[in-house]
Amino acid sequence: MRHLELKIPPPLVALLCVAAMWHLSKITPGLGLPTELRWFLAGLFVLVGVALDLRGLLTFLKSGTTVNPLKPHQASALVVTGVYRHTRNPMYLGLAFLLSAVAIFLDAPVAWLGVAAFVGYITLFQIKPEEAALRRIFGAAYREYCERVRRWL
Template sequence: MKLKVPPPLVLIVAVTMTYAAASWFPGLTFKFPGQFVLAAILFFLGLIPDVLALLTFFRKKTTVNPMTPEKSTTLVTDGIYRISRNPMYLGLLFLLVAASLYFSSFLSILIIPAFIWYLTEFQIKPEEESLKRVFGDAYEVYMKKVRRWV
């Protein structure tokens, strides 16, 4: 698999775009009561699946590097992986939504779906192909049981 951009870097780019959109187009921003509290809640909710996923990977002693899924030694299907095949990316999505609320840009309506599309096409789908090669039928069965995002 030839992945070039680590997902955390994709998040940083998307957050930077959200900040830039709010800075460059201040007329396209919004404010509402409790906005920053909601952003903080979403931020911390985004950390939960990331931490749980990392702990599960460490417990199973398999790679957490999303750039080399072919080095996976164990198919992780328990814990948070019973809910989502990609809880780390789901956590990143929550962090992006939190940043979008914090920076208040309506243009986030474009950035968030672009982030989801990019991760799905250039990270998740190639990962799935690698994991099919490594784990075969077991991964196919897992894919039928658990959704890609949620």
């Protein structure tokens, strides 16, 4: 399965998960949560997701390192400031929050499988290969960072 490593851009993986979540929600019963509650909760998750994505992206841009998730070997700086003090993968975490917003809005418990699929796929085929590349580039500094900061939350 190594042929899937660093091949599909994470936003595209998220969109594929949204499509699957939507289709699954149409063939399974929902919880019946009030529409206003779903909008409110989904909105909160969207705000958190967008904030994480933007803060992660802006911190990368400010540091001058690559933002291309398919080419982690081009990293020129180890980013450990800002939101990266709390999570090693804020942009992927942000996408997971956005997918959670979709699951909440769809009101179908089975839609949460899309969030789980995203986290599993991204961890296996994106994050772990990125971590290997960053260990090669930054050595002990990256290993120490990994000891201090969790992968997701």
